[in-house]
């Protein structure tokens with residue numbers, strides 16, 4: 196882009212380590228060289244460019260915040276910066292990295308047996324294997340406690356029946372982390388808990404069907420998943436997760452990435468608006484020489500910079516192991532809400548051309564509607580924050 200570098204205005208670099216700046220620059224280069232040249236075409240054609248997966252793996256972005264098993268072992272801030280740069284290109288590609296690294300790989304890294312980790316994580320880090328995370332069900336995503344998918348014992352093994360919806364990458368995935376309610380007295384206290392299972396997607400009875408008609412996230416894939424009499428060996432269960440804190444622990448990771456990522460989409464919208472404001476003349480002067488336009492640009496910059504500083508603060512807390520779910524809700528709610536407002540303001544500065552794909556703004560706005568909904572809606576995060584403030588649960 197020819198627009199001034201927005202982050203240079205605030206000197207974010209001064210708050211980062213050289214290693215973090217290096218991750219950010221590499222993610223920015225990947226986004227600009229590999230995603231941006233094709234994203235409008237892919238969004239229009241609803242095409243997921245699968246060949247980029249191996250490139251993301253080779254560049255170290257898949258599970259980059261995990262340690263060992265071929266993962267890069269980067270810090271939380273470095274991971275966040277990569278999310279920001281990828282989402283500055285398109286939310287669909289940040290979502291891919293989130294589903295693979297923060298959800299599927301995190302579930303295996305946090306809760307898997309040593310054998311499960313050895314089997315899956317190195318291949319997922321290179322992109323040779325793709326994972327998905329099957330939690331949400333068709334009747335509604337906000338209340339996973341109402342889950343109806345079941346896992347019952349069959350001899351030593353398991354049989355899973357149920358349905359999932361909005362599962363990113365499921366039709367491309369090699370392995371699905373499937374969350375199901377078990378009914379197994381042999382497991383004692385945990386015998387009726389929600390548990391996680393590693394389901395190779397080639398297992399008979401596992402069917403993933405891409406959801407069509409999406410006007411958002413068109414360059415990525417979300418699926419309906421049917422689980423009909425899916426038979427698994429005894430060791431398919433994730434031994435370290437019992438109850439909903441298992442999947443919620445992974446959602447924390449993905450929500451954290453969104454806090455940074457949405458600010459990337461916002462920055463891209465601001466850059467587009469700035470370029471237009473300085474390059475186009477109306478009433479005999481650049482649009483950006485009008486006070487009303489400058490007020491919009493200034494307000495957009497405030498929210499981008501505040502959002503990135505909040506993300507950085509939360510990232511430093513995360514690196515100290517001190518980040519709480521309520522703090523994550525503050526960040527997710529704020530970043531996505533403000534990014535959407537910035538996209539709308541940018542569209543107004545771009546006027547009629549803002550609704551075309553000559554600019555990324557409508558694509559970001561459409562994508563952010565999904566980001567606003569998945570990983571906890573605005574309302575869910577308001578209620579998490581409300582509970583933290585009052586001690587009263589309003590769910």
Ligand code: TGC
Nearest residue numbers: 330331336337340362363438439440443444520569570571
């Ligand atoms: P509650 O049932 O009381 O709690 C269950 C257990 O979970 C624990 N917990 C958490 N643990 C870790 N991190 C968190 N953020 C946690 N939140 C809750 C809780 O302590 C309890 O543990 P235990 O040991 O006592 O059993 O649930 P709650 O009242 O705490 O939570 C209610 C609510 C509404 C906040 C929660 O249900 C929620 O977050 N709902 C939104 C779910 C959501 O975000 N779904 C969207 C998922 S996105 C997706 O699946 C697609 S991924 C993207 C893709 O595939 O493309």
